[in-house]
Amino acid sequence: MTGRPGFESAAADLPAARSFPWPADGLLYGGDYNPEQWPEEVWAEDLRLMTEAGVNTVSLGIFAWGLLEVDQDRFEFGWLDRVLDGLHGAGIAAALATPTAGPPTWLLRRYPEVLTVDAHGRRNGPGARLGWCPSSAVFRDRATKIIEALAGRYGDHPALGLWHVSNEIGNENARCYCDESERAFQGWLERRYGSVEKLNQAWGTAFWGHHFREFAEVPLPRAISGHHNPGLVLDFHRFSSDELLEHYRFERDLLRGLTPDVPITTNFMVKPTMAPVDYAAWAQEVDLVANDHYTTAADPDRHWSLAMSADQARGVGRGRPWLLMEHSTSAVNWQPRNRAKEPGELLRDSLTHIARGADGAMFFQWRQSTAGAEQFHSAMVPHAGTDSKVWREVTRLGEHLGALAELRGSTVEPASVAILTDYASQWALTSWGKPTVELDPLDLPTTLHRLCTRRHRQVDVIGPDADLAGYRVIIVPMLYLAYDTLAERLTAAAEAGAHVLITYFSGITDQAGRVITGGYPGAYRELLGVRSEELHPLLAGETRRLDNGWSVSSWTEHVHLTGATAIAEYADGPLAGTPALTRRAVGAGSATYLATRPADDHLQVLVDELLTLAGAAPVAEAEDDLQVVRRRIGDQGYLFVINHADAARTVTSSGLDLLTGQPHIGTISVPAGGVVVIKETNV
Numbered sequence: 001m002t003g004r005p006g007f008e009s010a011a012a013d014l015p016a017a018r019s020f021p022w023p024a025d026g027l028l029y030g031g032d033y034n035p036e037q038w039p040e041e042v043w044a045e046d047l048r049l050m051t052e053a054g055v056n057t058v059s060l061g062i063f064a065w066g067l068l069e070v071d072q073d074r075f076e077f078g079w080l081d082r083v084l085d086g087l088h089g090a091g092i093a094a095a096l097a098t099p100t101a102g103p104p105t106w107l108l109r110r111y112p113e114v115l116t117v118d119a120h121g122r123r124n125g126p127g128a129r130l131g132w133c134p135s136s137a138v139f140r141d142r143a144t145k146i147i148e149a150l151a152g153r154y155g156d157h158p159a160l161g162l163w164h165v166s167n168e169i170g171n172e173n174a175r176c177y178c179d180e181s182e183r184a185f186q187g188w189l190e191r192r193y194g195s196v197e198k199l200n201q202a203w204g205t206a207f208w209g210h211h212f213r214e215f216a217e218v219p220l221p222r223a224i225s226g227h228h229n230p231g232l233v234l235d236f237h238r239f240s241s242d243e244l245l246e247h248y249r250f251e252r253d254l255l256r257g258l259t260p261d262v263p264i265t266t267n268f269m270v271k272p273t274m275a276p277v278d279y280a281a282w283a284q285e286v287d288l289v290a291n292d293h294y295t296t297a298a299d300p301d302r303h304w305s306l307a308m309s310a311d312q313a314r315g316v317g318r319g320r321p322w323l324l325m326e327h328s329t330s331a332v333n334w335q336p337r338n339r340a341k342e343p344g345e346l347l348r349d350s351l352t353h354i355a356r357g358a359d360g361a362m363f364f365q366w367r368q369s370t371a372g373a374e375q376f377h378s379a380m381v382p383h384a385g386t387d388s389k390v391w392r393e394v395t396r397l398g399e400h401l402g403a404l405a406e407l408r409g410s411t412v413e414p415a416s417v418a419i420l421t422d423y424a425s426q427w428a429l430t431s432w433g434k435p436t437v438e439l440d441p442l443d444l445p446t447t448l449h450r451l452c453t454r455r456h457r458q459v460d461v462i463g464p465d466a467d468l469a470g471y472r473v474i475i476v477p478m479l480y481l482a483y484d485t486l487a488e489r490l491t492a493a494a495e496a497g498a499h500v501l502i503t504y505f506s507g508i509t510d511q512a513g514r515v516i517t518g519g520y521p522g523a524y525r526e527l528l529g530v531r532s533e534e535l536h537p538l539l540a541g542e543t544r545r546l547d548n549g550w551s552v553s554s555w556t557e558h559v560h561l562t563g564a565t566a567i568a569e570y571a572d573g574p575l576a577g578t579p580a581l582t583r584r585a586v587g588a589g590s591a592t593y594l595a596t597r598p599a600d601d602h603l604q605v606l607v608d609e610l611l612t613l614a615g616a617a618p619v620a621e622a623e624d625d626l627q628v629v630r631r632r633i634g635d636q637g638y639l640f641v642i643n644h645a646d647a648a649r650t651v652t653s654s655g656l657d658l659l660t661g662q663p664h665i666g667t668i669s670v671p672a673g674g675v676v677v678i679k680e681t682n683v
């Protein structure tokens, strides 16, 4: 048993999913290394401490462009030669960055036209990072020069393990509204629609008389007094994601031509919040999915959110092992209040990513900066030095990852639950003019992920085009757009025994944003056996009761049964006596429609009922508060158990705890805040 057949075969089909020499034995461990911020005397200590901590990989040169190309076409590589030689001598691999995330000041002064323009027409100034327009031909030209110089110099360096293209592309340059972007957008639309008539039809430009006679008339959705056509807004998001991806591809293809054997990646920002780009599409273009994740200090559910981010990172890569390229050892410095991590939180966070499929854990950054915008952001070597909680946990994590080296090559075992999400649906749902401002596309996916995960079920977070075979429960949570063949594939999955849960405001419009008529939810009426005639969002603070005692808020709608039966009806309000929760038997499975937003406790009741109905087995028998995940190589299981509670909790498993070397049989007590990784016997 090595994984879900569909999941794996999908990965094998990916053109870029080639096998490559892994940069180090076992799991990767390290962080962003910025030696240019320090005098050379410190570099020797860096290497000594990296060795002490078990570091085997560092991301290097991410923001070093201005120190490598000190003036146009004048390169100074001497210092980086010495850094790379030193790393090689210490047996540490470099994920060497193309430094395009940090264009030099001279470049931005000489070519200000590369800088992005905001929706109000204001050009960004020099001073931060990224900030360039992905459609800029001048920027591409300058990027070509530095990349050719870098690859020419280091392509054969023995320390080079991986190319790290730019950094979080789209973070500070997600959307550009300059004239060059507008022309690129028009070209993108022409390629997508073929004729301007088709575009007019798709967006419904007859509304407000927006009809375009030629692509050259289509504007970017700049700031205006009023509201743009939602189809235009959605396509601008898609275009921006594609344009940024095009920049990544340009760097990747340049590197591949120069150094065909070196694997290439770029660090994503996959997390359960809105993303500027479509990472499911991007994941098909990298040799290795690399992700950055930071917890939100003020969020009491941050460990659940982290678990979902890790499941998403695995999901965009269709189950392939991935790399946690950045997280933090303790506080960040960009939230309103930057709480230090509790003792043990670093280890729990890192090992949660590893449990959920990461083959390495790296940090931003190696040594805490004394100057610059991130001087109060934690690092592996803190301002306080090595006599510190952070350093002790950093070295402990290094030992743990060393003890887990044999996990390299294993994968997370097949999940029983799938949650379907898609970036385009999120963008479409958040454009102006929907029935209520409470339609948060992230609410139901994250809540339902947590409610399944806390019941110890393994969840895959996948796109609407993923293979659905084998899942016991498939959840479609407020997936606003309709997708070709998805209704048919959900129906086939239900007929084969899956239990499908579709929530309100899913399948409402086609891919261009036009509503599917005849009753909501247009795409899934037949599968669900319901027809909803009118949407009844609730006012702020308003609630309704259902006849099963549940309390609901935010959303109701007027549903008619056309084949389904009502499981619960509204007990009060104008829709009293009409269905709020329905189910239709479909083959060996079923299709459930949730037409309202129950309180979380009541949603948990629905989740529990569905998991039982579907026979979705827990990963292991475990007490509440434990997160439980199994990775496997062949028949060998590795059970990760992470205790977020402030008291010990028990799980049932037998085998050797790889972190302590202690054998266990039967009931295992996981200490408060602790982690065990059991190399299982008899499973």
Ligand code: GLA
Pocket: 167, 168, 292, 294, 326, 332, 333, 364, 374, 377
């Ligand atoms: C991102 C960036 C890093 C750093 C961290 C801080 O992940 O990639 O350069 O700014 O955030 O949390």
